[in-house]
Amino acid sequence: MLVRIDQDKCCGAGSCVLAAPDVFDQRDEDGIVVLLDARPPAELHQAVQDAAAVCPAAAITLEQV
Amino acid sequence: MTAVREVAVVGAGAAGLHAAEALRRAGYDGRLTLIGAEDELPYDRPPLSKQLLDGQWQPGQLTLRTPEALAELRLDLRLGAAAERLDRATRTVHLADGGRVRCEAVVLATGVRPRRLPGAETPLPGAHVLRTLADALALRAELRPGVRLLVVGGGLLGAEAAATAVGLGAEVTWLVSAAPLAAVLGADTAALLTGLHRDHGVRIRRGAAAAVVERGGRAVGVRLADGSELAADAVLTAIGSRPATEWLAGSGVPLEADGGVACDAHCAAGPGVWAAGDAAAWPDPRTGRRRRLEQRTNATEQALCAARNLLAGPDGARQVYDPVPYLWSDQYGLRVQAFGSPGGADRFEVVDGSLAEHRFAAACVREGRVTGAVGIAAARALRALRARVAAHDPWPPADRPQPAAALS
Numbered sequence: 001m002l003v004r005i006d007q008d009k010c011c012g013a014g015s016c017v018l019a020a021p022d023v024f025d026q027r028d029e030d031g032i033v034v035l036l037d038a039r040p041p042a043e044l045h046q047a048v049q050d051a052a053a054v055c056p057a058a059a060i061t062l063e064q065v
Numbered sequence: 066m067t068a069v070r071e072v073a074v075v076g077a078g079a080a081g082l083h084a085a086e087a088l089r090r091a092g093y094d095g096r097l098t099l100i101g102a103e104d105e106l107p108y109d110r111p112p113l114s115k116q117l118l119d120g121q122w123q124p125g126q127l128t129l130r131t132p133e134a135l136a137e138l139r140l141d142l143r144l145g146a147a148a149e150r151l152d153r154a155t156r157t158v159h160l161a162d163g164g165r166v167r168c169e170a171v172v173l174a175t176g177v178r179p180r181r182l183p184g185a186e187t188p189l190p191g192a193h194v195l196r197t198l199a200d201a202l203a204l205r206a207e208l209r210p211g212v213r214l215l216v217v218g219g220g221l222l223g224a225e226a227a228a229t230a231v232g233l234g235a236e237v238t239w240l241v242s243a244a245p246l247a248a249v250l251g252a253d254t255a256a257l258l259t260g261l262h263r264d265h266g267v268r269i270r271r272g273a274a275a276a277v278v279e280r281g282g283r284a285v286g287v288r289l290a291d292g293s294e295l296a297a298d299a300v301l302t303a304i305g306s307r308p309a310t311e312w313l314a315g316s317g318v319p320l321e322a323d324g325g326v327a328c329d330a331h332c333a334a335g336p337g338v339w340a341a342g343d344a345a346a347w348p349d350p351r352t353g354r355r356r357r358l359e360q361r362t363n364a365t366e367q368a369l370c371a372a373r374n375l376l377a378g379p380d381g382a383r384q385v386y387d388p389v390p391y392l393w394s395d396q397y398g399l400r401v402q403a404f405g406s407p408g409g410a411d412r413f414e415v416v417d418g419s420l421a422e423h424r425f426a427a428a429c430v431r432e433g434r435v436t437g438a439v440g441i442a443a444a445r446a447l448r449a450l451r452a453r454v455a456a457h458d459p460w461p462p463a464d465r466p467q468p469a470a471a472l473s
Contacts, residue, residue, distance in 0.1 A: 008126075009109075011111065011361065011362075011393055012393055012400060012402055012444060013362050013391045013393070014391075014444065014448045014451070015362070015391075017448065018448075026444040026445065026448070027444065028442065028443060028444050028445050029400075029424075029442045029444075030400040030442065030444070031393070031400060031402055031444035031447075053086075053087070053090065053369065054365060054366065054369065055365075056079070056361050056362040056364070056365040056366075056391075057109065057111075057361075058109070058129050058130065
């Protein structure tokens with residue numbers, strides 16, 4: 001799995017960090033998403049899919065590789 | 066899983082799109098019709114008063130999903146086709162273009178329409194509202210340096226439009242009937258932002274707008290309740306909105322006094338009828354009272370909940386919708402973020418940073434419970450407070466040393 005984020009679209013809700021804290025973080029100054037792990041291990045895939053699904057700004061896209 | 070084979074989602078904004086997507090992701094394989102009144106593919110509205118209005122973004126950047134991603138959803142996409150009527154007996158949605166969509170289950174996600182002032186209830190050059198892409202482009206075309214823009218309404222939309230317009234060189238007057246932003250963000254944060262508006266040259270006027278004044282076929286200002294007039298080259302009315310649910314009149318779908326779809330705790334409004342987004346009024350588990358949330362994150366989260374419950378079937382385990390509301394606003398290069406309901410708090414306690422440095426996170430407390438959190442440039446501290454909002458924690462927190470009791 002390859003995770004991509006779009007920082008221009010991110011609205012800073014932090015939903016992704018709540019869903020998958022090992023993969024996503026937020027910049028403190030504006031809450032914009034920071035990608036910690038673009039190729040997360042298999043045990044985190046479900047959490048990452050949840051994060052992409054709940055992202056209100058559709059700023060997370062996943063690619064199967 | 067239930068054996069529903071025909072689902073119609075009415076409304077192709079964020080809530081409608083997310084509902085459709087959630088149904089497919091959960092394995093729903095039947096017919097899925099997505100109905101939208103506007104011609105555009107599903108797009109995001111928050112940037113309309115921000116990046117789109119100030120010209121940083123072009124319309125294509127608002128699109129929520131690429132055509133390829135939409136194709137994967139195998140939608141029967143009906144755009145530019147407003148829903149006109151729901152016939153529950155025959156389970157049919159009638160469209161303005163003459164189309165008819167049969168469905169066993171329907172998700173109502175038609176959102177809201179802006180309220181307008183008398184004098185501008187029908188389209189009038191120079192009189193603007195801000196809800197759709199077309200609205201935003203029309204307003205953007207007016208925003209030249211030196212143009213006098215009158216913004217009516219002291220909420221977030223008016224604040225963002227005023228900030229964007231003044232950044233483009235417009236002379237902005239902001240007409241408000243009460244302390245701007247206080248109801249939504251709380252008095253302290255509102256005062257900070259109102260000060261920023263003044264520093265940037267926005268003139269803030271207290272008064273009640275009565276009507277848009279028209280001369281020569283164009284809006285030339287606003288008449289106030291006291292009879293005086295404020296002149297302007299363009300007027301933006303941002304005084305709230307009303308659920309776009311007139312089309313449900315007579316359908317048997319229960320509506321609230323304000324037009325919101327009256328749902329139960331599971332976002333259902335009768336057998337086979339579900340609602341999500343700005344128009345959905347559901348009983349907030351914290352208060353038991355029905356409310357609507359006109360917030361972008363709510364559109365997504367409520368759509369996911371409605372879709373999940375739709376597929377669970379009548380005997381399945383349905384999820385109670387219990388969100389932690391989130392909103393954000395960009396003004397003058399600062400991003401304000403808030404969870405819960407910061408307005409209406411009786412206590413405001415900064416836990417990190419300070420308002421003076423424009424970097425803070427604060428708990429908003431009502432009757433000894435954390436009911437909201439608000440902050441600027443302190444996302445981590447704010448996220449920590451989110452958990453307290455979600456749990457409705459007592460404040461001061463029990464896990465923190467209590468100060469000695471005050472004498473007064």
